[in-house]
Amino acid sequence: MALLSAFALTGCAAAPESVLNPAGPVAQMQLSYMYLSFWIMAAIFLVVAGVLVVAVIRFRERRGQERELPPQVEGNTALEVVWTIVPILLLAILGVVTVAGSFTLARLAPSSRALVVQVTGHQYWWAYTYPSLGITTANDLHIPVGEKVDLELTSKDVMHAFWVPRLGGKTDLVPGRTNYMWIEADRPGVYTGQCAEFCGTGHADMRLVVEAQTPAQFQAWVQSMKHPSSVPASGLARQGYLDFKTAGCFACHAIAGTPYQGVVGPNLTNLAQRPMIAGNILRNTPANLAAWLRNPPGVKPGALMPNLHLSPSQVRALVAYLESLH
Amino acid sequence: MAAISRALNAPTVVEPTEAGRGLWSWISVVDHKRIAHLYFMASGLFFLMAGIEALLMRVQLFAPNGHFVSAELFNQLFTMHGTTMIFLAVMPLFIGFFNAVVPLMIGARDVAYPRLNALSFWLFLAGALFLNSSWFLGGAPDAGWFNYAPINTSTYNPGPGIDFYAIGLQIAGIGTLMTGVNFLVTILNLRAPGMSLMRMPLFVWTVLVTSVLIILAFPPLTVNLFLLMFDRILGTQFFATAAGGQPLLWSNLFWVFGHPEVYILILPTFGIVSEVVATFSRKPLFGYSTMVLATVAIGFLSFMVWVHHMFTLGFGPWVNSIFALTSMIIAVPTGVKIFNWLATMWGGHVRFAMPMWWVVAFILTFTVGGMSGVMLAMAPADLQFNNSYFVVAHFHYVMIGGSLFGIIAGLYYWFPKICGRLMSERLGKWSFWFTVVGFNVTFFPMHFLGLIGMPRRIYTYAPGLGFTTWNEVSTVGAFILGVGVLLLAINVVVSAVAGRVASADPWDARTLEWAIPSPVPPYNFADIPLVRGRDALWVEKTHGDGRMLPAPAAHDGHAPPGTVHMPRPTALPALLAASVLALGYAMLYRSVWAAVAAGAVAVYAIHRSMFTPDPGEFMRVLSEPGELAAQGGAH
Numbered sequence: 001m002a003l004l005s006a007f008a009l010t011g012c013a014a015a016p017e018s019v020l021n022p023a024g025p026v027a028q029m030q031l032s033y034m035y036l037s038f039w040i041m042a043a044i045f046l047v048v049a050g051v052l053v054v055a056v057i058r059f060r061e062r063r064g065q066e067r068e069l070p071p072q073v074e075g076n077t078a079l080e081v082v083w084t085i086v087p088i089l090l091l092a093i094l095g096v097v098t099v100a101g102s103f104t105l106a107r108l109a110p111s112s113r114a115l116v117v118q119v120t121g122h123q124y125w126w127a128y129t130y131p132s133l134g135i136t137t138a139n140d141l142h143i144p145v146g147e148k149v150d151l152e153l154t155s156k157d158v159m160h161a162f163w164v165p166r167l168g169g170k171t172d173l174v175p176g177r178t179n180y181m182w183i184e185a186d187r188p189g190v191y192t193g194q195c196a197e198f199c200g201t202g203h204a205d206m207r208l209v210v211e212a213q214t215p216a217q218f219q220a221w222v223q224s225m226k227h228p229s230s231v232p233a234s235g236l237a238r239q240g241y242l243d244f245k246t247a248g249c250f251a252c253h254a255i256a257g258t259p260y261q262g263v264v265g266p267n268l269t270n271l272a273q274r275p276m277i278a279g280n281i282l283r284n285t286p287a288n289l290a291a292w293l294r295n296p297p298g299v300k301p302g303a304l305m306p307n308l309h310l311s312p313s314q315v316r317a318l319v320a321y322l323e324s325l326h
Numbered sequence: 327m328a329a330i331s332r333a334l335n336a337p338t339v340v341e342p343t344e345a346g347r348g349l350w351s352w353i354s355v356v357d358h359k360r361i362a363h364l365y366f367m368a369s370g371l372f373f374l375m376a377g378i379e380a381l382l383m384r385v386q387l388f389a390p391n392g393h394f395v396s397a398e399l400f401n402q403l404f405t406m407h408g409t410t411m412i413f414l415a416v417m418p419l420f421i422g423f424f425n426a427v428v429p430l431m432i433g434a435r436d437v438a439y440p441r442l443n444a445l446s447f448w449l450f451l452a453g454a455l456f457l458n459s460s461w462f463l464g465g466a467p468d469a470g471w472f473n474y475a476p477i478n479t480s481t482y483n484p485g486p487g488i489d490f491y492a493i494g495l496q497i498a499g500i501g502t503l504m505t506g507v508n509f510l511v512t513i514l515n516l517r518a519p520g521m522s523l524m525r526m527p528l529f530v531w532t533v534l535v536t537s538v539l540i541i542l543a544f545p546p547l548t549v550n551l552f553l554l555m556f557d558r559i560l561g562t563q564f565f566a567t568a569a570g571g572q573p574l575l576w577s578n579l580f581w582v583f584g585h586p587e588v589y590i591l592i593l594p595t596f597g598i599v600s601e602v603v604a605t606f607s608r609k610p611l612f613g614y615s616t617m618v619l620a621t622v623a624i625g626f627l628s629f630m631v632w633v634h635h636m637f638t639l640g641f642g643p644w645v646n647s648i649f650a651l652t653s654m655i656i657a658v659p660t661g662v663k664i665f666n667w668l669a670t671m672w673g674g675h676v677r678f679a680m681p682m683w684w685v686v687a688f689i690l691t692f693t694v695g696g697m698s699g700v701m702l703a704m705a706p707a708d709l710q711f712n713n714s715y716f717v718v719a720h721f722h723y724v725m726i727g728g729s730l731f732g733i734i735a736g737l738y739y740w741f742p743k744i745c746g747r748l749m750s751e752r753l754g755k756w757s758f759w760f761t762v763v764g765f766n767v768t769f770f771p772m773h774f775l776g777l778i779g780m781p782r783r784i785y786t787y788a789p790g791l792g793f794t795t796w797n798e799v800s801t802v803g804a805f806i807l808g809v810g811v812l813l814l815a816i817n818v819v820v821s822a823v824a825g826r827v828a829s830a831d832p833w834d835a836r837t838l839e840w841a842i843p844s845p846v847p848p849y850n851f852a853d854i855p856l857v858r859g860r861d862a863l864w865v866e867k868t869h870g871d872g873r874m875l876p877a878p879a880a881h882d883g884h885a886p887p888g889t890v891h892m893p894r895p896t897a898l899p900a901l902l903a904a905s906v907l908a909l910g911y912a913m914l915y916r917s918v919w920a921a922v923a924a925g926a927v928a929v930y931a932i933h934r935s936m937f938t939p940d941p942g943e944f945m946r947v948l949s950e951p952g953e954l955a956a957q958g959g960a961h
Contacts, residue, residue, distance in 0.1 A: 015792030017779030019710045033707040041697035044661075048693050051668045056686060059607070061675040070674045075613040083665040084658060091654045094704055098654075099647040101706030106643040123482075153640075158477040159573065161638060161713060165779040169709020172638045174574065175476060175567040179640030196713045196781040197638075198470050200477060201397045204784035281788070301397040 017193055019165045023212075024184045026105065026168030033097060040090050107150065107180045114150045114182070117141065121153070121160030121173035123304055124195070124202030125266050125279045135225045136254070138266030140274040141210045144218040145185045153179045158200060164193035164210050172197050185212030190275065201302025207280035221273075228257040228269050229326050240321025243314050252305070255325065265305060271325045278303075289319050339889055339944045342848045354895035356440035357848055358425045361447050362744065365422035368451055370815070373415035375458070377811060379407040384768075384804040387797050390789040400785035401468035402487070406458075408471030409491065412591065413498055414454045416725065419733050420594040421446075421505050424533050426744050428509060430839035430846060431527050433518025433855045433862075433877075438511040440893045441935060446501040446508065448903030453498025456910050460490035463914075467491035470783060472584060472635075473554075475565035475576035480558050486914060489558060493910045496551045499544055501903075506540030509533055518838070519877040520857030524618070527837045527861075528611060531618050532597030535625040536590050542629065543586035550579040559913060577639060581632035589628040592724065593621060595732025596663055599685050602735050603667050605835045606682040607674030610861060613666045620659035620666075627656045637708045646705040653703035660696055664689060679833070680754040684735035687762050691727025695720060698773070713783075716776025722769045734761075734814065741821065742828030746845035749821040757817060761810030767803025771796040836864035841874045849890045852947045853877070889944035896940070902931035 015021070022028040059070075119141075120127040129136045143149045153162055155173040162181070163170035171181040185191065195206035213221065232238045244250055244260060252265035271277075274284050278300055282288040293315050296305040310318070355361055383403050386394040395403065425443070429436055437443050460466040467487040469478045478488050513534045517526070526534075554576070556562040563569035565576055604611040611617060633641060633649035667689060676682065698720040702708050711717055741749045775796050780787060787793045831840040841863045842851060853876035859865035866872055885891045905927035912920035 015778035017791055019777045019779060027710070030707050030710050033704050034701060034710070037701045037704055037707065041700055045693055045697055048664060048668065049690060051672070052686065052689055055668060055671040056676065059671055059674050059676050061608075061677045065675045068675075070607075070609055072610055073612065073673060074610050075616070076669070079669065080613050080616050080662065080666070084662055087658050087661045091657060091700070094700065095651050095654055098650045098704045098706065099643075101704070102643040102647045102650070105706055105709070158482050159474055163713075163779075163781065165710065169706070170638050170712060171640060171709070174639065176570070176573070177640070193779065194781060194784070198401075198474070198477070198713075198783040200482065201401065203401075204397065204786055207788075 017165045021166060023166040023189065023191060024168060024186050026183060027166055029101060029104065030169055033101060036097065037094055040094065044087070044090070105181070107182065114148045115144065116150045116152060117143075119151050119153045119162060119173065121155040121157070121162075121195070121199070122266075123157050123200050124206035124300070124302065126162075126206075126208065127156075127266065130222075133222055133226070135222065136256075136267045137225065137269060139209065139276065139280050141208070142218060142221050143183070143185060143210060143212050144215050145188050145212045147215075148182050148184050151181050151183065153181065159197045160195045160199050160206065161197035162193075162208065163196040164191050164208050166191050167193075167210060170196045183210075185210070188212050188214055188217070192280075202279065202300055205279050205281045205300045205302075207276070209274075209276055209280050211275075224273070224326070225256070225270060228255070229324065231258055232321065232324055236317050236320040237324045238321075240317035240319070240324075243317050244321060247308055247310055247314055247318070249308075249318070268322065268325065272323045273326060286319050286323055289322060290315050293318055337891065337894075337941045337943050339886065339946060342945055342948060350897075351895065353900050354897040356436070356444050356893045356895055356899075358429050358437050358440065358443060359744070359846055359848075359850075361443055362422045362425035364447050365418050365425060365450075366744075368447075368454065369415050369418035369422060370818075372410050372454060372458075373419070374811075374815070376407050376410035376415055377808065379403045379410070381804055381808055383407065384801040386785065387787070388801040389798070390787050390791075390794055392786050395785070397785040398465075398468065401783070402461075402466040404783055405468050405470050405473075405487075405491075406461075406466045409457065409467070409495070410454075411725070412471060412587070413495060414450075414457070416591050416729050416733070417502065417587075418450055420536075420591070420729075421450075421502070423594060423598070423733075423736055423740070424505065424509055427740055427839050428530060428533050429512065429516070430743070430842065430850055431530050431837050432513060432516060432521060433838050433851060433857065434512065434516035435850050435854075435890065436893065437508050438515055439508050441896060441899055441940075442504050442508050444896075445899035445902060446504040448900045449501030449504070449906060450498045452903045452907035452910070453494045453496070453501065456497060456907060457490055457494030460487055460494075463490075472580050473576075474580075475554075475573035476567055476571070478554060478576070479565050481566065481568075488554070489914050492551045492554045492558065493913055496548065496555070497906055497910055499547055499551070500906075502540055503544045503548075506537040506544070508537075510537040510541065513537070518851075518855050518857050518862075521862065524615070525857060525860045525862070527597075528600035528614065528617055528621070529594070529597030531621050532593040532600075535621050536593045539586045539590050539593070539625055539628065543583045543590065546579045547583035547587075550576060550583070553579075555913070559916065574639065577636055578632070581635045582629075584635065585632040586625075586628045588724070589624055591729045592732075593624065595688070595729050595736075596621065598732045598736035598739070599667060599688055600663075601835075601837065602681045602685050602739050603670045604861075605739075605833050606677045606679065606685075607671045608677070608834075609670055609674040610836075610864075611666070612669035612672075613662075614860065616662060617666055620662045623659040624656060627652060627659075631656060634703055634705075634708070637705045638712045650703050650705040650708075654700060657696065657700050657703075664693060664696075677833075679738070680749065680751055680758070681735045681739040681833075683755075683758055684731050684738065687758070688728065688731040688735065691723055691731060691762075691765070695723030695727055698723065711776060713781055714776035715772040715780045715782055718782050719769050719772035719776060722765075722772070726765055726769070737818070739833070740839075741818075741825075742832050743839055743844050743846065745822050745825070746828055747821055747825030748828045748832060749825060750817050753813060753817040753820070757810050757813035759810070760806055760813060764803050764805070764807030764810050768800050768807050769803070771799045771803075775800075831863075836861035838862050838874070841866075847948055849892055849945050849947065852890070885944050889946050891942050892945045894940055894943050896935075898931050898935045902928055902935070905931060 022031050118129040125139055127138050128141050153173045155175040160173040161170040167183040171179050191210045193208040232241055250260040252262040254261045254267045256269040277284045278292045292299050295307045296303040386392045464486040553564040557564050563571045565571045600611050631653045634653040637646050702711050738749050778792050780793050828844045830843050855874035856877040905924050908924035912924050
């Protein structure tokens with residue numbers, strides 16, 4: 001038990017997705033509840049363990065006692081009342097904060113000022129739509145710091161769960177239903193997590209990236225998403241732009257500012273700005289992108305993006321095009 | 327002569343030593359004690375299989391980006407590990423104890439429905455074999471033991487794995503349901519004269535409440551599995567969201583079953599611990615009435631907490647608050663039990679034989695599991711814990727540190743009664759330390775893994791997240807635990823063959839099963855005993871001459887003097903279960919004709935069972951307590 005608290009103090013730096021290192025009010029509140037219940041429970045555990053150790057040492061059968069019987073006590077009403085009432089009182093404390101906390105995390109009335117993001121889970125990636133800003137993106141969630149962000153969660157296929165531990169606990173994405181949660185980041189940074197409801201072969205590779213930005217940075221990102229880079233006029237990138245159609249990529253993927261408007265796979269607008277690719281399991285480098293394009297299910301088991309058997313020149317051109325999308 | 331009287335359908339006189347030779351005697355078994363052997367052997371094997379599945383997962387998770395098994399295989403492994411442990415190992419191990427000792431503890435000669443009892447076992451075995459045959463017939467189920475919708479529908483899971491899950495659990499579940507009915511009736515109707523409800527041993531109380539839980543909790547699972555089979559085989563749309571189906575229907579029905587199931591898996595351990603702690607402290611159980619009340623309260627509350635498995639599913643603050651509070655309330659009767667066990671030891675002369683070692687380990691580890699359970703009940707905090715390794719740690723502390731440690735305590739305790747020999751204490755201590763240390767090294771770090779963000783059911787993890795060290799520790803612990811379990815298995819086998827021969831009452835114990843010889847003759851009690859108080863045998867030891875008095879003779883089916891009337895062995899239950907197994911495969915392969923054929927055999931077996939009266943047989947009572955062992959024995 002002491003180990004646990006020692007761990008809590010030292011284990012954060014090496015654990016970027018630690019619940020014990022909250023970066024926003026939701027995770028902070030949840031952590032305070034964990035500590036409250038932990039210390040109450042630790043106290044009860046020490047009582048139980050202490051009594052057990054004393055009983056084992058003091059009331060062992062000793063040599064010569066084999067034939068004599070201990071007093072045949074059958075019960076003690078006063079004692080039994082005590083160890084019924086005391087736990088009830090301790091649990092009452094936990095009960096009160098639990099109810100209060102449940103309502104704090106709920107959306108009691110639509111908050112007009114909060115930024116709303118619609119989150120849709122897919123096997124095995126995340127779609128994000130900002131209805132008030134007219135932006136759609138995937139796998140790379142941008143939020144402004146110091147602001148409550150309302151997430152409206154649903155799923156296109158099976159259940160998923162949105163879990164970025166440093167920003168708050170998880171909520172499930174259920175097909176045919178819209179769930180709600182809110183998150184808020186205290187300070188800028190990249191916060192990661194992953195899908196926490198088993199969703200199939202690629203479950204382990206369905207990772208989350210949230211970029212919390214200062215209001216100015218966030219506005220800059222919004223502007224870049226609203227005014228994406230223009231279609232390349234020449235060079236390898238131009239070839240990639242054309243291959244995007246001939247190879248069939250456009251059937252699933254959309255890129256704002258182009259005729260490509262597929263909705264099956266992730267929206268690729270400004271892909272080059274994203275830190276990660278392939279459901280956030282690979283760093284966004286030209287080499288990783290090329291490897292991914294060559295054989296997606298080989299890189300990420302269960303990936304629904306098929307191996308299109310692209311030629312090396314197609315891969316080169318597509319990488320050049322996609323990495324030009326700033 | 328025997329053949330003629332069988333033909334006339336009249337009871338024959340048989341020798342107790344005739345019961346129990348050869349393969350056919352096992353297939354046609356109706357004796358609850360031998361059915362207990364079958365349960366122990368079958369569920370012991372499934373336990374080892376599920377343990378091997380766990381070790382394979384631990385090897386895979388030893389290092390980041392592991393490639394020991396594929397993602398697909400890993401998903402099958404964790405699904406089968408959980409499903410097997412819960413349905414095919416721990417629950418039937420408990421049912422083994424129900425069979426082995428409940429009739430003995432209440433002074434009965436068998437359960438109320440011996441044939442139904444055999445059918446329960448054979449259906450369990452059929453379901454278990456069906457489910458595990460999936461490994462060889464196209465792939466095991468791979469959507470987790472709670473098998474959420476809609477990933478369990480044909481759209482997202484076209485292979486046969488989920489069919490194996492739905493049909494296999496259905497078959498095994500019907501058997502379990504019958505066990506619940508059987509033991510409820512047995513305990514209510516077959517208690518020896520004088521044994522009022524409030525004189526029953528606490529283990530019998532927990533079996534009674536568990537039986538009620540089985541009867542009330544399994545139907546929602548049965549319904550759920552039927553809906554899933556309809557969706558997958560007939561093309562209905564209960565869980566298909568595209569057609570307006572409702573995945574949360576599965577989640578709710580599953581946990582309406584699933585949470586009482588947790589208590590089905592822990593209440594009998596509470597009973598075992600209560601028996602062991604009283605016997606080895608040489609005192610009556612402290613606060614017996616409170617313990618009974620706590621058992622009933624836990625059973626009652628277990629139906630009001632199911633949403634705490636689903637706090638993240640978005641039912642809103644009202645629902646989450648109510649279910650959080652009911653979940654916390656369960657801690658109160660559970661805490662009362664722990665304190666009463668401690669109070670039983672307090673002031674006693676505690677003897678430390680192996681059963682008591684396991685009870686001490688149980689109290690510590692189960693308390694840890696209970697504590698983390700209260701932490702999980704805080705709904706807002708649970709949003710962080712849910713589906714993380716913290717939960718994996720929690721339920722293994724409850725299932726291993728709770729249920730299994732109790733099972734092991736019960737095994738050491740009743741082994742001499744079941745097998746007539748004592749288990750080795752020396753090997754037992756080695757096994758104890760390996761198991762307890764290995765268990766804690768495996769599962770305590772999982773609390774940390776959950777807190778630093780590792781979700782359950784991921785086949786691998788990235789380096790740099792801080793998960794590596796604790797996963798390495800956990801894997802090492804799993805192998806230490808494996809050694810402990812292996813030593814236990816060796817101890818069971820070696821002691822069954824060559825253990826020290828046990829007397830009728832090797833622990834100087836308190837309850838009725840210790841008043842009859844070890845191993846127990848087929849008819850259990852030559853005379854039905856008269857119960858003159860709680861802890862019936864102890865009453866006779868302290869207030870009588872140490873032997874049970876015979877109850878005033880009840881009318882015993884005109885049995886000739888020196889014999890008792892017993893049910894006749896029959897293979898009809900095994901035949902019925904075999905036909906149900908065939909029906910399962912017919913459904914799996916969507917073969918109407920095979921289904922009709924298997925169904926016809928099933929109808930025949932049911933008809934024969936119902937409409938052919940069982941005249942039973944008159945079994946001769948042994949004159950000397952040791953006669954059975956001397957003649958080679960039935961066990």
